[in-house]
Amino acid sequence: MAKDEVSTRDRILNALQRILVEEGSSGVTLEKVAAEAGVSKGGLLYHFKSKSDLYDGLAARFRAREEVNFLEARSQGVVETYLRDSTSPSKESAASLWALLSALRGNDELSAAARNDVLFTFDGWAKLLHENIEDPVTAEIVRLVGDGLFLSALAGVPLPSQEVVEGLVRRLKADAGES
Numbered sequence: 001m002a003k004d005e006v007s008t009r010d011r012i013l014n015a016l017q018r019i020l021v022e023e024g025s026s027g028v029t030l031e032k033v034a035a036e037a038g039v040s041k042g043g044l045l046y047h048f049k050s051k052s053d054l055y056d057g058l059a060a061r062f063r064a065r066e067e068v069n070f071l072e073a074r075s076q077g078v079v080e081t082y083l084r085d086s087t088s089p090s091k092e093s094a095a096s097l098w099a100l101l102s103a104l105r106g107n108d109e110l111s112a113a114a115r116n117d118v119l120f121t122f123d124g125w126a127k128l129l130h131e132n133i134e135d136p137v138t139a140e141i142v143r144l145v146g147d148g149l150f151l152s153a154l155a156g157v158p159l160p161s162q163e164v165v166e167g168l169v170r171r172l173k174a175d176a177g178e179s
Helices: 008-023 030-037 041-047 051-076 078-087 091-104 112-132 136-155 162-176
Strands: none
Touching: 008 030, 008 041, 008 051, 008 091, 030 041, 030 051, 051 078, 051 091, 051 112, 078 112, 078 136, 078 162, 091 112, 091 136, 112 136, 136 162
């Protein structure tokens, strides 16, 4: 498959993600996802046996992307990577998480595995920060600042100026002992 081609499975998950972002979980039907993805309902069911399987697939894809982000953070500096990614999440990452958080909000379509995959992001960053920052209070400050920046960016709330963000990164890196 060429790099710019998207697999049918990913087209289906992208369609689910768009519907969740635009309409919330109440707008998700197998028929609507299939139509949005440009596949038949049978084609959708070949890849995903149920609506719950769709959510599982979206959550697993998001988790896999976050695992790559964790590896990058370990090699590039955890504090800086976390805070920079928090202020400028990729559109794909933001849309995925927004969609999954929407699905988490009172939707029984998410299996325990999907819920764990969604929570993995938050737990994973917390664990990574605590592993790499000696002082647990500083690790929590970095986590909470990053979470606040990320949720603000995700919700479209204005972020602090670039100068303030740079100051936060410098200060928290210094507090964490990261050069």
